[in-house]
Amino acid sequence: MSQLPPLNGLRAFEMAGRVLNFRAAADELGVTQGAVAQQVRQLETHLGVPLFERLSKGLAFTSAGRSYHVNVAAAFEALRSATDQLKPEPGxxxxxxxxxxxxxxxxxxxxxxxxxxxxxxxxxxxxxxxxxxxxxxxxxxxxxxxxxxxxxxxxxxxxxxEVIAVSAPSLVSEHTLPVSPQAMSSMPKLHDAHDLWPEFLGLLNIEDRGGRGLRLSQTSLAVDAALFGQGVALVSRFLVAAELEAKRLVQITPQNLTGExxxxxxxxxxxxxxxxxxxxxxxxxxxxxx
CATH class of the missing domain: 3.40.190.10 (Periplasmic binding protein-like II)
Known part of the structure; x- marks a missing residue:
């Protein structure tokens, strides 16, 4: 703790750097202009570098002061955020x-x-x-x-x-539902980060002959791509219940993946x-x- 700069000086510097004026900073902090100026001077003495240029109409950062203020302001913001998280907010x-x-x-x-x-x-x-x-x-x-x-x-x-295979009705318009495993094999697949297609295809005892397919980082994106007819997506049933009910998506095979x-x-x-x-x-x- 002995190596830390004076905390009152840091607080005064952070506020003065925001408004570039000792008087305005003093008003924000509820102290006198002289107190803010003195605390900043003590900080500069501790650091051994000037942080502000004193001008007739206010303040200007030195190059060292500008870069230092970015870090000090970020530190105070982190403290405010941490404190806000601790404060109970009813409701x-x-x-x-x-x-x-x-x-x-x-x-x-x-x-x-x-x-x-x-x-x-x-x-x-x-x-x-x-x-x-x-x-x-x-x-x-x-x-x-x-x-x-x-x-x-x-x-x-x-x-x-309960993971099921879904697609837009247009993608399977030439097939009778549920589609055959052979037809499923040839359809384009939409892959997400869960990578469940190898397990699902193993459940059907088929290989993937649908090409590389589209690879997406999230299941929600795979569902959106399926809605636009770009392939078959694997998704938990409850996540697409509304789309299935509205027939924007259809479950194309009765098999599903369950687990723990x-x-x-x-x-x-x-x-x-x-x-x-x-x-x-x-x-x-x-x-x-x-």
Missing amino acids: KVLVSVTPTFAAKWLIPNLPDFSAKHPDIDLRILATEKVSSFHGDGIDLAVRQGKPPFGASLDAHLLFRQ RDFYLLATRKSKQNSAIDSVVAWLLERAER
């Missing part, structure tokens, strides 16, 4: 989901949530990264996997894993003390059951 619930789950299931269902819980500020963190309840400040998470997920977590089953990687809603044990989180959990479970 705010942050849920971590994958982009595909967000785009294909959660967002289409949100109008129902908003109508039932207008007082809850539901925030969605859509990321492929496994978010941390502590490090990222999330309240709930949807994960695909197999319990147990951790001693401090409660896991609620949302959806069983089901979809779970995770919550920490302490979240039970939060009524807003309880309401979101109850809504997610009720909606998933439908």
Whole structure:
């Protein structure tokens, strides 16, 4: 800690660098102009380099001051963000989901949530990264996997894993549904990061004769490509239930992949003390059951 610059000086420098004026910085900080100027001078003495050029109408960065301010401002922003995550905000619930789950299931269902819980500020963190309840400040998470997920977590089953092959009706218009394994073999395949086609083709005991196909980073993109008739996608049934019902997509073969990687809603044990989180959990479970 002895190697750190004076923190009051850093705070004064960060604010003065934003407005390039000691008086305006003092107004923002609620201190005198002289106090800000003195704290910045002490910081410059500690560092051994001038950070500002004092002008008649304000301040200008030195080259060292400009680059230093970028880093100092980023550090203060990180501190503000970390502090905001710790502060309890009544009615705010942050849920971590994958982009595909967000785009294909959660967002289409949100109008129902908003109508039932207008007082809850539901925030969605859509990321492929496994978010941390502590490090990222999330309240709930949807994960695909197999319990147990951790001693401090409660896991609620949302959806069983059931992966099916779907396409646009136009792609199979010349075939009778369900299509034969031989016809499936020759169709273009849409590949995503889960790479389930080898297992699915093995289930049908066929080889892939549909060419290289299109490779995409997310299942949601594969579903979108399927909707435009660009190939056959493998996707969990619940993610395309609306498209199947509206006949924008069709399941082209009755076979499906099942396994132990089901979809779970995770919550920490302490979240039970939060009524807003309880309401979101109850809504997610009720909606998933439908």
